[in-house]
Amino acid sequence: IGHALGFFHTHSRHDRDQFxxxxSGNIRYDWRSQFNLQSTNTNDNYGITYDYGSIMHYGAHSFAAYRGLLTMIPHDPxxxxxxxxxxxxxxxxLMMxxxxxxxAICDSQQSAxxxxxxxxxxxxxxxxICPSGYGGDLCNKKPEGCGEELQAERQPKTFKNVIGDKRRGLVRRETYDTCTYWIKAPKGSRIEVKIVSLPxxxxxxxxxxxxxxxxxxxxxxxxGYRFCSSQDKGVTLVSYGNLVPIIFYNGFYQTEVEMQYRIGTITLEHLIDANSMLYKQIRLTKIMLVAFVF
Structure with a gap:
């Protein structure tokens, strides 16, 4: 449908090599054309940045010549x-x-x-229309339904989320159950979030x-970053702001995830300008390490 509406694959954007x-050597020969790079003449992204969560983006192992090979890796592993x-x-x-x-339909002076x-x-x-994790008429509220707002403090706290329907058995459902939490901290604070366990x-x-x-x-x-493997246990993230939306979703059986959160500390990457050469070098080093491991 995305192609019919005028979209290319996200991983074919003219600026994809920045992200x-x-x-190419890991891709099945008959599928390599699906990874061809577009040009600025054929691909207008309306000034909108790259999004790793695009539905028009292939997976990291898509169309690999051999099982387990990476066909692409994000610069943020x-x-x-x-x-x-x-x-x-x-x-x-937004791009659509x-x-x-x-x-252009809504007058900027008379709209929400x-x-x-x-x-x-x-x-x-x-x-x-709100970004993922935000709701209400003005995108200033937690989406309605499952989940709650939690206040971070200096000492770590934990919570568990159980979501899904195991009564349906091992059958993939057509729709997802979702549950959104907001982790909040005082203004000027950052939040540290840790995955304690996944199924x-x-x-x-x-x-x-x-x-x-x-x-x-x-x-x-x-x-946001998505995780779905028991190997992600221990992953720790630090926010840039004092609000972290966490969205749990399930379309298969039932899952239980435990999270830890607290007021966090600033990391090296938070102190460095995202456009600086030092920041890019840190990212490049991470990419090389991930590629080596795989």
Whole structure:
């Protein structure tokens, strides 16, 4: 459907080499054309940045010549399991609305004052289309339904989320159950989030059966990091702001995930400008280490 509406694969964007490394030699020969790079003449992204959580993005192992080979790796390796998403990302919704000029429908002076990066809904300009993890008419509330708001303190706290329907057995459901938590801290604070445990349950690339999405990003419009493997136990993230949305989702059997959170400390990467050469060198070193391990 995305192709019919005018989209290329995200990993074919003209600027993709700034965000992922493609291992052409690991791709099945008959599928290599699906990874061809577009040019600025054929690919207009309307000034919208790359999103690893795009539904138009292949997974990290897609069409590998041999099982287990990486065909691409994100420059931020923590996004590896996010590639191959089954969810339409917020940035894709924004790009589609720009592509068909729907964003011009709502008068900026008389429309909703959307917060947290949302934009007025073209079919109801007094309500907003919100980034993942945000809800309410103005994107300033936690989405309705399962989940709660939790206050971080200096001492770590934990909580468990159980989601899914094991009564349905080992059958993939057509829809997902979702549960959104907001971890909050005083203004000016950062939040440290740690994965304490995840189930040893079946899953696929892109965390398409179940997963937990943690958005610690500076730009909350981006898809957060997604995790869905018991090997992710111990993963620790530190936010840029004082609010971290955590989204649990399940479309297969039932899963239980335990999280820990507390007011965090600033890491080296938070202190370095994201566009600086030092920051890019740190990222490059991580990519090389991940590629070596695989």
């Amino acid at each position: 992922i490394t493609v291992y 923590k996004y590896t399991q996010t590639l191959g998403s089954y969810f339409i990302s917020f940035y894709e919704l 609305n720009k592509h068909y000029n729907c964003t 004052r959307c917060q947290n990066g949302g934009f007025p809904h073209p079919r109801n300009c007094m309500k907003c 040893q349950s079946a899953n696929k690339g892109g965390c398409t059966l179940w997963g937990v999405e943690i958005n610690t990003q500076r730009d909350q419009k981006h898809t």
